[in-house]
Amino acid sequence: MQQGKPKIIAIANQKGGVGKTTTTLNLAAAFAEVGHRVLIMDLDPQGNASTGLGSGADGREFTTYDVLVGEILEDRFVIKTDVENLFLVPSTTDLSSADIELANTKNRSHLLRTVLTNSDLSQYDYILFDCPPSLNVLTVNALIAADALIIPLQSEFFALEGLSQLLMSVREVRSLGNPGLRIEGVVLTMFDGRNRLSLQVEEDARENLGELVFKTVIPRNVRISEAPSFSMPVLSYDSRSKGAKAYRALAQEILARRTQSS
Secondary structure (H helix, E strand, O other), X not given: OOOOOOEEEEEOOOOOOOOHHHHHHHHHHHHHHOOOOEEEEEOOOOOHHHHHOOOOHHHOOOOHHHHHHHOOOOHHHOEEOOOOOEEEEOOOHHXXXXXXXXXXXXXXXXXXXXXXXXOOOOOOOEEEEEOOOOOOHHHHHHHHHOOEEEEEEEOOOOOOOOHXXXXXXXXXXHHHOOOOOEEEEEEEEOEOOOOXXXXXXXXXXXXXXXXXXXXXXXXXXXXXXXXXXXXXXXXXXXXXXXXXXXXXXXXHHHHHHHHHHO
């Protein structure tokens, strides 16, 4: 379904445990399920997205570190996953040193954009970046290379705290060289409709952020939690679960927005 340049989406929030990797994996799987070719680039040194797609740490011959250092995305860096249409550039703890090593590199914030400019991306419809839980040089690289940003927001106390810092970073990234970066949306994760706190977080988010908040919310669902331990997205693990249905709905909401804007 490739039509020209792929859409590049960073999934980021400097807070940990908000569902970034889960959202990356399952949104990618939902896009792939409807026929889009999707590449996940794992930019988190913890490598959870890689593990969650069955790429064991010992078997990762090439990683996003090699991509950044080589300044090009070669086919040999890309792993075909067990999910049809879904591809992966894995990461390892090698990426942890990238922060230090890149500190003195000229244009260090633009390395990932350079990679994508130098590479043939014509086989992909979507490229998703799973970002680390901090606003470090890797996250900034992702934001400068991306067309859009999706922010997972956990439906818990203090959820909105820290969001203002991320939004400030978006403004800074726009001035640094990516004026077209748009916020695709904020997705509420780990949502429990029976819980007053979840409902309050949703109300606050929609009141403060308006249309930026996706209509779809991702429920707190045991199937979503179990799926990574079986090295698969929840859409493969339990296709009929509430979690799988929610990520399909989120993907459709994003695809509908793209259709409206084109």
